Amino acid sequence: MLSLALRPPSGEPLSVLAIGAHPDDIEIGAGGLLLSLAESDLRAHYVVLTGTAERQQEARNAAHSFMPAADLTIELFDLPEGRLPAMWGSVKEILEDVARSCTPGIIVAPSSDDAHQDHRMIAELVPTVFRDHLYLAYEIPKWDGDISRPSTYVPLPAAVMQRKVELLHKCFPSQRTRDWWDDEVFLGLARLRGMECRARYAEAFTCTKSVIVPAALTRGKTHEKQQLSTRICPNCAGSRAPSHPDRSGSRGSRRITAAGCTLICKAVILRAGEPGEVTR
Numbered sequence: 474m475l476s477l478a479l480r481p482p483s484g485e486p487l488s489v490l491a492i493g494a495h496p497d498d499i500e501i502g503a504g505g506l507l508l509s510l511a512e513s514d515l516r517a518h519y520v521v522l523t524g525t526a527e528r529q530q531e532a533r534n535a536a537h538s539f540m541p542a543a544d545l546t547i548e549l550f551d552l553p554e555g556r557l558p559a560m561w562g563s564v565k566e567i568l569e570d571v572a573r574s575c576t577p578g579i580i581v582a583p584s585s586d587d588a589h590q591d592h593r594m595i596a597e598l599v600p601t602v603f604r605d606h607l608y609l610a611y612e613i614p615k616w617d618g619d620i621s622r623p624s625t626y627v628p629l630p631a632a633v634m635q636r637k638v639e640l641l642h643k644c645f646p647s648q649r650t651r652d653w654w655d656d657e658v659f660l661g662l663a664r665l666r667g668m669e670c671r672a673r674y675a676e677a678f679t680c681t682k683s684v685i686v687p688a689a690l691t692r693g694k695t696h697e698k699q700q701l702s703t704r705i706c707p708n709c710a711g712s713r714a715p716s717h718p719d720r721s722g723s724r725g726s727r728r729i730t731a732a733g734c735t736l737i738c739k740a741v742i743l744r745a746g747e748p749g750e751v752t753r
């Protein structure tokens with residue numbers, strides 16, 4: 474199967490927004506992905522909606538442990554656990570505030586198939602706030618048996634998976650007494666997901682919308698942008714006199730973009746037959 478690489482925009486680090494309803498959600502669902510992303514230049518925004526002071530400290534430690542070298546922003550909230558559906562407005566406001574403060578390339582957050590009401594609540598709101606993002610919905614094994622069919626896999630080397638489990642135990646001591654919190658659950662699910670993508674281990678996600686751009690078209694887009702942003706508009710070429718301000722009042726050379734002349738005449742004038750141009 475052809476693998477799709479997560480590459481950052483040139484010259485910038487990859488940026489990820491990780492959202493959890495509860496401390497440990499992010500790490501259980503996407504800890505291996507975060508460990509792997511953090512091996513390269515990474516900008517991370519880490520948000521957890523609920524948690525006591527003790528659990529918030531665990532979340533803080535975990536964010537630093539899983540993404541040790543990342544440019545990390547941590548936002549922890551103390552909304553009531555198990556009651557997020559009743560806090561719809563607060564959750565939406567928090568997510569909107571986050572959206573105003575960062576522009577992530579990737580979002581990892583709970584899945585809308587998740588049986589836990591807090592997880593599901595976040596999953597329903599994320600796509601209403603983040604409209605143009607790659608949203609990978611992680612899975613969390615639980616008593617409800619809600620594991621569903623994923624669409625996206627992240628293969629993980631055994632060493633990364635072992636590190637993930639080691640950090641889960643180390644970072645979340647308050648959870649060790651839960652009857653399901655053990656190596657076999659974490660490694661077992663990862664082994665199953667690994668088998669499904671021909672790897673030893675993997676984390677699996679649901680991605681309901683993705684946009685695939687062949688590399689040749691990406692190059693063409695860049696070429697078009699460069700061409701169109703530097704050409705003088707033939708409609709008003711040479712007219713640089715102060716008597717020709719554009720509609721916003723600024724003056725200067727005229728440029729053509731895909732939408733047309735951005736100064737003076739505002740026309741869409743693009744010649745056919747040249748690379749990266751559009752005719753109207």
Ligand SMILES: [Zn+2]
Pocket residue numbers: 494495498589592
């Ligand atoms: Zn949770």
